[in-house]
Amino acid sequence: MTRLGATHVRIRAVLFTFALVLVPMAALTGCSTHSTSAATGSRIDVTMHDFGIKVSRHLVAAGKVVLHVTNNGPSTHEINVDLTRYGAGDIPLKRDGLTAAEDAKGLARIDSIEQVNLHHAGDLALDLRPGRYVLWCNLEGHYLGGMHETFDVR
Numbered sequence: 209m210t211r212l213g214a215t216h217v218r219i220r221a222v223l224f225t226f227a228l229v230l231v232p233m234a235a236l237t238g239c240s241t242h243s244t245s246a247a248t249g250s251r252i253d254v255t256m257h258d259f260g261i262k263v264s265r266h267l268v269a270a271g272k273v274v275l276h277v278t279n280n281g282p283s284t285h286e287i288n289v290d291l292t293r294y295g296a297g298d299i300p301l302k303r304d305g306l307t308a309a310e311d312a313k314g315l316a317r318i319d320s321i322e323q324v325n326l327h328h329a330g331d332l333a334l335d336l337r338p339g340r341y342v343l344w345c346n347l348e349g350h351y352l353g354g355m356h357e358t359f360d361v362r
């Protein structure tokens with residue numbers, strides 16, 4: 209009887225371990241492939257590469273907007289979302305001449321993903337009011353290289 213009990217406990221421990229490992233994995237893979245967030249608002253697919261940013265649409269309705277951001281590489285990028293009064297490539301540069309000034313007047317940070325790894329994707333779920341938004345990567349030289357795009361919210 210003690211032996212049976214020990215085996216039973218061990219099986220439960222194994223099942224518990226499976227649940228700990230597999231459930232988070234399912235959640236991780238699920239968010240990129242079976243996203244249901246688009247059903248509750250507009251979705252823009254954003255693809256980044258060295259050096260450019262493309263959007264699947266340039267106009268969405270105000271309210272819930274999901275940006276599905278994919279990095280096609282070949283290097284790591286970040287993505288910044290700002291309400292802007294600048295054209296996509298017209299944000300003032302910092303003194304280093306290699307990056308744009310994130311604190312420039314007329315830019316208002318909405319959200320960002322600090323690192324999007326190569327061939328990975330991430331979602332930004334936003335609640336946007338009408339205006340023009342700029343998507344950009346400010347790693348050294350990337351903005352200057354052309355990593356900027358705008359979309360409008362009405």
Ligand SMILES: [Cu+2]
Nearest residue numbers: 285345347350
């Ligand atoms: Cu970049």
